[in-house]
Structures are given as structure tokens and as C-alpha cells.
Amino acid sequence: KAGVTQTPRYLIKTRGQQVTLSCSPISGHRSVSWYQQTPGQGLQFLFEYFSETQRNKGNFPGRFSGRQFSNSRSEMNVSTLELGDSALYLCASRLTAGLAYNEQFFGPGTRLTVL
């Protein structure tokens, strides 16, 4: 079974631009979460989508948004990029939402550099 895939793997943008990252979950998984990893803050939760609905959201500004499609694929968008948005963005999928067994499977991440 194929794992979680993320595209692109690397991205360079300039301040003020916007960016869209894509995530394809493991086949059959309906929940997709997004995390930001930076050296100083570790992994921080952005949001989770299940059945095309945002189920939970972390403490990030409104510039960070996402969506999920009917095939469970998800996209994350960051508008008006700032230097501090440079990070590894990780997508994780799990079978469903709301279960006690919370194993998530992560993709390799998209490395975003903002110049």
C-alpha cells in the first residue's frame, strides 16, 4: 500500500507570495492533518480535515488555510508569505477521526523556503 505522498518536496518563494501544498493520504484513510516543523518550535499542529470538513485547528493565523477533496486528498495554502513561514510542512493521514487509536502516518514533507 502506498504511503502518504506530498508535493512538491521543495519550494522556494519570496515574501508576499502565496503557496499551495498538496497531500495524498494512504488509500482508505479519510483524515488528513497538517503540521509545521521548525527547529525552534518542533512539530506544531495546523489543522485536521475529515470528510471535506475542518475538524480541528491549531493556533496559526488565518493566512494558513486548507481544504480536503472528496477523494480525501488535501491541500494547504499559505498567503502573504513571511520569512518565518520557512519550515518543513508535514501531512499525516489516519483511518478516521475520533477514534481512541490515534496512529497517524506521515508523509516526507514539503520544505518551504521563503526569501
Add this chain to the structure above:
Amino acid sequence: DQQVKQNSPSLSVQEGRISILNCDYTNSMFDYFLWYKKYPAEGPTFLISISSIKDKNEDGRFTVFLNKSAKHLSLHIVPSQPGDSAVYFCAASAASGGSNYKLTFGKGTLLTVNP
């Protein structure tokens, strides 16, 4: 407010010896704990988990211990191997949160196993 803390940014051990990675949490609502391992340029990989109804869970060379009264958990790797060298993340969730589920991660501990 950091709810999951890994106070040791790095740990170095000899091959064949025991590695002990520690994690403390502050949120008493957390009732499910996970350890992830991360190699450079890859996403985190699930290692082992433990529910708050247990105090120990074992899987091969990996054992996780949970001390609820101290809000502390630890990951033991015995015997340590050079291939175990990676960043280890502790994560916690309030499974009873249902659709409000999210993983809260520590900042990670870099384990180096020397041959």
C-alpha cells in the same frame, strides 16, 4: 505554553547499551501517548504508543513506560543500534476529545548511537 516537553535536546549512547529518552507533559487530559522517530528528509515514523490505562508497553527492542502521577513517560531502546540514530518525538493526545483530536508534540531528542 509547552504541554509536552522533551528536556534533553540530544543523547549519545554506545552501541549495545540502553537508550532512555524522557518526556514530560502538563495536560492531565492527555490519555494516549506516542513515540515517533524521524530521519533527516523523511517524515516521522510511528514507533510505539501507550494508553493511560497501562503503565508499560513493549514492542521488540522498544518499551514505553508511563507514570501518570508524575506525568512522565520514557522510551527505552535495548540494545541500541547505530540505525536507531534519529530524532525521537514524544506526542500526546486526548483521545476522549473525539473529533477535537490532535497530536501535541515535544520538540524532539536527537539520539546518536556510536558504533
